[in-house]
Amino acid sequence: MPKNTRRSARVPADAALQFLELYYPIHYQAGIGVEDALRGSELSRHQTAILWLIHSQGVAGRQMRRKDIVTALSSWFEISNAAITKALRGMSEPPLRLVQQTEDPKSGREKVVTLTPDGETYLQEMIERGTAYVQRIVDGLSDSQIVNGIDFFERISEVVNGWDRSNND
Numbered sequence: 001m002p003k004n005t006r007r008s009a010r011v012p013a014d015a016a017l018q019f020l021e022l023y024y025p026i027h028y029q030a031g032i033g034v035e036d037a038l039r040g041s042e043l044s045r046h047q048t049a050i051l052w053l054i055h056s057q058g059v060a061g062r063q064m065r066r067k068d069i070v071t072a073l074s075s076w077f078e079i080s081n082a083a084i085t086k087a088l089r090g091m092s093e094p095p096l097r098l099v100q101q102t103e104d105p106k107s108g109r110e111k112v113v114t115l116t117p118d119g120e121t122y123l124q125e126m127i128e129r130g131t132a133y134v135q136r137i138v139d140g141l142s143d144s145q146i147v148n149g150i151d152f153f154e155r156i157s158e159v160v161n162g163w164d165r166s167n168n169d
Contacts, residue, residue, distance in 0.1 A: 037133035
């Protein structure tokens with residue numbers, strides 16, 4: 001929606017400030033709670049984000065080019081290439097063995113990160129833990145709040161993803 005679009009009288013003039021006042025604590029209270037539920041005790045925040053990226057943006061939710069992981073993670077965190085290498089190595093080696101890195105058949109210089117069978121199992125358990133945590137939040141909402149909340153978050157994602165695309169053009 002363009003910035004100069006007129007709003008109804010029901011929308012407060014300080015809506016952006018009110019969103020900020022609500023969002024910032026939610027980000028840390030609920031957002032970090034979701035993240036902690038997802039990661040369990042074995043993974044770092046970066047490793048959890050890598051698994052989520054593979055799940056949500058990877059080929060069939062199983063595989064993703066390392067280069068794309070670096071690009072996406074860099075937009076979420078201040079993280080170095082060396083830190084991503086360390087996170088991936090830790091997930092590739094025992095005791096985790098959640099991913100394997102192989103040469104990209106399209107480019108000998110590029111790597112592809114693929115979930116192992118253990119990685120697929122871990123990811124499913126991770127999603128179940130995250131879903132259980134969010135279910136506790138959903139249980140405190142009415143049906144209309146749930147439907148409106150899903151719509152709200154979908155639209156925020158569209159807007160923010162639009163910013164990402166416009167910054168890359």
